[in-house]
Amino acid sequence: MNDKFKLPARYGSGEKSVWVEYIQLAAEYKPAVNLGQGFPDYHAPEHVTKALAEITVGENPLLNQYTRGFGHPRLVQNLAKVYSPLIGRELDPFNEILVTSGAYEALFSAILGHVDKGDEVIVIEPFFDCYDFMIRSAGGVPKFIPLTPKSTGGQITSSDWVLNEKDLSSLFNSRTKMLILNTPHNPLGKVFTAQELETIANLCKKHNVLCLSDEVYEWIVYKPHKHIRIATLPGMWERTITIGSAGKTFSVTGWKTGWAYGPADLMRNLQVVHQNCVYTCCTPIQEAVARSFEFELARYNTPDCYFFSLARELVSKRDYLVKVLKENGFNPTVPDGGYFIIADWTNLENKIDLKSEADKYKDYRFTKKLAKEAGVLTIPPSAFYSEEHKHLGENFARFCFIKKDENLALTEKLLKEWNAKK
Ligand code: PMP
Numbered sequence: 001m002n003d004k005f006k007l008p009a010r011y012g013s014g015e016k017s018v019w020v021e022y023i024q025l026a027a028e029y030k031p032a033v034n035l036g037q038g039f040p041d042y043h044a045p046e047h048v049t050k051a052l053a054e055i056t057v058g059e060n061p062l063l064n065q066y067t068r069g070f071g072h073p074r075l076v077q078n079l080a081k082v083y084s085p086l087i088g089r090e091l092d093p094f095n096e097i098l099v100t101s102g103a104y105e106a107l108f109s110a111i112l113g114h115v116d117k118g119d120e121v122i123v124i125e126p127f128f129d130c131y132d133f134m135i136r137s138a139g140g141v142p143k144f145i146p147l148t149p150k151s152t153g154g155q156i157t158s159s160d161w162v163l164n165e166k167d168l169s170s171l172f173n174s175r176t177k178m179l180i181l182n183t184p185h186n187p188l189g190k191v192f193t194a195q196e197l198e199t200i201a202n203l204c205k206k207h208n209v210l211c212l213s214d215e216v217y218e219w220i221v222y223k224p225h226k227h228i229r230i231a232t233l234p235g236m237w238e239r240t241i242t243i244g245s246a247g248k249t250f251s252v253t254g255w256k257t258g259w260a261y262g263p264a265d266l267m268r269n270l271q272v273v274h275q276n277c278v279y280t281c282c283t284p285i286q287e288a289v290a291r292s293f294e295f296e297l298a299r300y301n302t303p304d305c306y307f308f309s310l311a312r313e314l315v316s317k318r319d320y321l322v323k324v325l326k327e328n329g330f331n332p333t334v335p336d337g338g339y340f341i342i343a344d345w346t347n348l349e350n351k352i353d354l355k356s357e358a359d360k361y362k363d364y365r366f367t368k369k370l371a372k373e374a375g376v377l378t379i380p381p382s383a384f385y386s387e388e389h390k391h392l393g394e395n396f397a398r399f400c401f402i403k404k405d406e407n408l409a410l411t412e413k414l415l416k417e418w419n420a421k422k
């Protein structure tokens with residue numbers, strides 16, 4: 001009986017989830033500040049939430065019913081309007097864009113739709129943890145390559161985390177089907193440069209490999225860095241699927257609406273997965289996201305446009321948290337994009353008794369202690385590494401800074417008090 005109903009082996013890598021564990025930890029210990037899972041603790045722009053409120057009770061009853069399976073027409077048309085000028089080609093809203101249940105489902109449909117048994121997929125570490133599970137459940141074989149920090153002697157930033165080109169090129173072979181890129185990067189905040197993207201693109205072209213580009217943090221980039229879409233590099237459109245998220249774009253992570261865009265022949269595989277598992281996504285939310293894009297497109301060239309104001313708002317939060325972390329014994333990597341900071345905590349190791357936690361990896365033990373003793377919840381980055389490279393994440397904790405200023409100030413107070421007691 002037991003054996004018959006055990007979890008199929010292809011799902012084994014997903015049994016332990018850092019999100020399930022740390023959200024449970026938050027519920028249990030009620031830390032005073034939650035800088036763990038990435039979501040804002042304050043309101044999205046008013047026009048975004050108002051749009052949804054109006055739609056659900058508005059004149060058109062059909063906006064609460066099923067809509068087109070591959071994406072609500074008003075939303076795909078707006079996505080085409082947003083992205084066409086950014087990628088320098090006219091996107092066909094009905095054949096080159098798929099709306100999904102969050103960026104998660106876009107990743108799922110792309111990986112399940114393209115990766116076959118035995119196909120190899122190159123994954124850059126640290127990586128958003130579900131990539132590994134999705135590749136393996138498709139029967140694929142992930143091949144990992146870590147970004148490693150250059151020693152700078154001074155302040156380290158996310159651009160100091162780099163790939164070894166030789167190691168990267170040695171991973172490509174005739175079995176390689178796909179490379180997954182994430183820029184701006186979670187959890188490092190790295191914004192890949194034109195040169196780095198060119199190296200990746202050249203290898204993908206040389207070995208006829210698909211690039212799955214997870215760009216959910218595309219609007220959260222700090223000056224002078226610029227987000228470059230790898231699909232715009234010469235010869236890359238035809239081999240790239242790009243992923244975005246309304247949750248990140250409009251600070252509504254609970255709306256779980258995302259999308260993928262790319263050439264129609266590649267998108268067809270995603271449509272097949274989507275039409276047989278989700279079929280169609282939530283209509284009122286898609287309509288609200290469409291209206292939100294229209295609102296922002298109308299003020300695109302003004303400083304108020306949320307696509308640009310969000311990063312301006314976040315940069316001071318980033319700088320404040322970097323300062324707080326430094327003053328309290330951490331060594332943070334300053335991110336060029338996204339809303340996470342990776343901070344090395346090893347200078348604090350002698351202040352904390354890690355033996356009372358049972359976890360295998362030190363960062364799990366440290367983050368649990370910090371949550372329980374200081375009341376500050378963070379995420380252990382070894383969750384974003386393959387089994388063989390988990391040690392590379394063990395000296396760090398990930399802090400999310402898209403939080404109210406008062407909660408960042410509370411973080412400062414809690415870390416100071418905790419440090420003083422030690
Ligand atoms: N990719 C990355 C890199 C992420 O950080 C996240 C988390 N939001 C996702 C994909 C999934 O996004 P969504 O919430 O839209 O499913």
Ligand code: GLN
Pocket residue numbers: 019036037038039186
């Ligand atoms: N992307 C978010 C993060 O990295 C949320 C992840 C999740 O809830 N699974 O924190």
